[in-house]
Amino acid sequence: MKRNPRTAPARTGAAREAALAGAAVCLALGALGTLSGQAAAAPAPAQAPAPVPAAAADLAAARAAATSPATLSTLSRFFARDGAVARSTAEPRAGGATVAVYVLSPDFVAGKKGAPVARSEFLATPAVSSDGQKASVWAADTGSGWQVVNIATGDDEFRYAKAGAAKLHGGTVFREPQTDAWYVTGGSRVLPLDEDAVRAVGTKGTTLAAYRARVAAAYGDKLPGSAYAKKGAAGGYGGPAQAAPEQPEQAAQAAPAPAAPADGPAVSAAVAAAGAGGLTVLLLGGFTARRLHRRTREV
Numbered sequence: 237m238k239r240n241p242r243t244a245p246a247r248t249g250a251a252r253e254a255a256l257a258g259a260a261v262c263l264a265l266g267a268l269g270t271l272s273g274q275a276a277a278a279p280a281p282a283q284a285p286a287p288v289p290a291a292a293a294d295l296a297a298a299r300a301a302a303t304s305p306a307t308l309s310t311l312s313r314f315f316a317r318d319g320a321v322a323r324s325t326a327e328p329r330a331g332g333a334t335v336a337v338y339v340l341s342p343d344f345v346a347g348k349k350g351a352p353v354a355r356s357e358f359l360a361t362p363a364v365s366s367d368g369q370k371a372s373v374w375a376a377d378t379g380s381g382w383q384v385v386n387i388a389t390g391d392d393e394f395r396y397a398k399a400g401a402a403k404l405h406g407g408t409v410f411r412e413p414q415t416d417a418w419y420v421t422g423g424s425r426v427l428p429l430d431e432d433a434v435r436a437v438g439t440k441g442t443t444l445a446a447y448r449a450r451v452a453a454a455y456g457d458k459l460p461g462s463a464y465a466k467k468g469a470a471g472g473y474g475g476p477a478q479a480a481p482e483q484p485e486q487a488a489q490a491a492p493a494p495a496a497p498a499d500g501p502a503v504s505a506a507v508a509a510a511g512a513g514g515l516t517v518l519l520l521g522g523f524t525a526r527r528l529h530r531r532t533r534e535v
Contacts, residue, residue, distance in 0.1 A: 283423055283424050283444060284344065284421075284444060285350060285352050286352060286408050286422075287338055287352040287353075287354055287355055288356070290336040290356065290359060294377070294382065295334045295336075297381070297382035298334050298361065298375035298376075298382045299330070299334040299375075300382070301381075301384050302330065302334065302361035302375055303361065304384075307373060307384050308328050308329075310384075310387070311326070311328035311365070311387065312324075312326040314328075315328060315369050321365055325366055326365045326367075327366040328364070328365050330361055330362065330363060331391075332361075332362040333362075333394075334359055334360065334361040334375075335397050336359055336360075337356070337358055337359070337374075337411070338354035338355060338356055338357060338408055338410040339354055339355065339357045339410055339411050339412070339413050340353065340414075340451065341354050342459055344448065345448075345451050345459065346452075346456070346459055353408065353410060353421050353444070354408055357411075358374045358375060358376045358385065359382075360372045360373065360375075360394070361373045363387075370389070370391045371389055371391075372387070372389075372390065372391060372393050372394070373386075373387050374386040374388065396418040396429050399418075399429050403420055404420045404421075404422045404425070406422055407420040407421055407422030407427075408422065409429070412432075412436075414454070414455065415436065416432055417432035417433040417435075417436055418432070418433055419433050419437075419441075421444065421447075423444075425442075425443065425444065426442055426443070426444055427440075427441035428441055436450065437450075
């Protein structure tokens with residue numbers, strides 16, 4: 237089941253709003269350069285390489301961050317947010333294996349030679365409360381080690397990883413964040429894993445070449461360096477921003493970034509967790525990403 241979004245006021249006023257606006261598309265787009273002119277001209281590949289899998293050490297470090305006492309304390313508050321369970325009795329625990337989460341790659345959309353369809357976005361660890369609520373704890377390498385950067389309700393990352401493995405053994409499960417569609421790809425095929433993907437490629441899926449042509453047509457003019465990006469229609473393409481320092485034990489729901497005009501996808505920024513020195517704002521989405529139907533919470 238898709239998640240229903242819920243928002244709350246940003247907790248640091250103008251500083252938080254400025255940080256969120258400046259963060260739009262920073263992680264996904266930071267080093268890609270001017271690609272929009274290449275997207276339409278590049279030939280569609282018959283096959284694409286698989287993305288580099290997450291290293292065992294990284295999976296272990298992400299899991300350690302997701303199951304730390306500080307994260308478990310935050311999860312207790314997260315699960316108790318609607319009064320379904322008391323914070324003191326939430327008893328959050330890891331509910332399964334940590335997995336790498338992949339999203340559609342801007343390099344693939346732009347037709348960069350040898351680009352995989354998807355790139356690693358973050359590592360996710362499932363969590364469950366005493367009353368059965370599920371959550372996904374996202375961790376990323378922030379430059380000073382693996383840290384929890386977001387918590388989202390539900391178990392999309394894990395359900396689709398399992399579904400993709402069953403549908404195409406050895407394939408790469410990835411998300412197209414602009415439509416919240418989940419796919420699995422391998423060889424020359426792209427297969428749908430949810431209703432959004434079925435609407436895009438049909439029940440039997442499509443060829444990699446046809447999928448690349450579709451995403452190039454849909455997003456090729458919205459890549460960094462494009463007129464769309466320069467005029468800020470995708471929510472702005474600023475670089476990383478620093479949020480105001482705050483206490484690690486505080487937590488509040490993330491406020492969404494402003495929606496894009498009707499001619500382009502909306503942008504949603506996820507807010508990173510941090511160290512004692514403050515919070516680093518990161519984008520956890522695609523190159524013009526939005527997180528549909530998810531409830532997120534800062535950590």
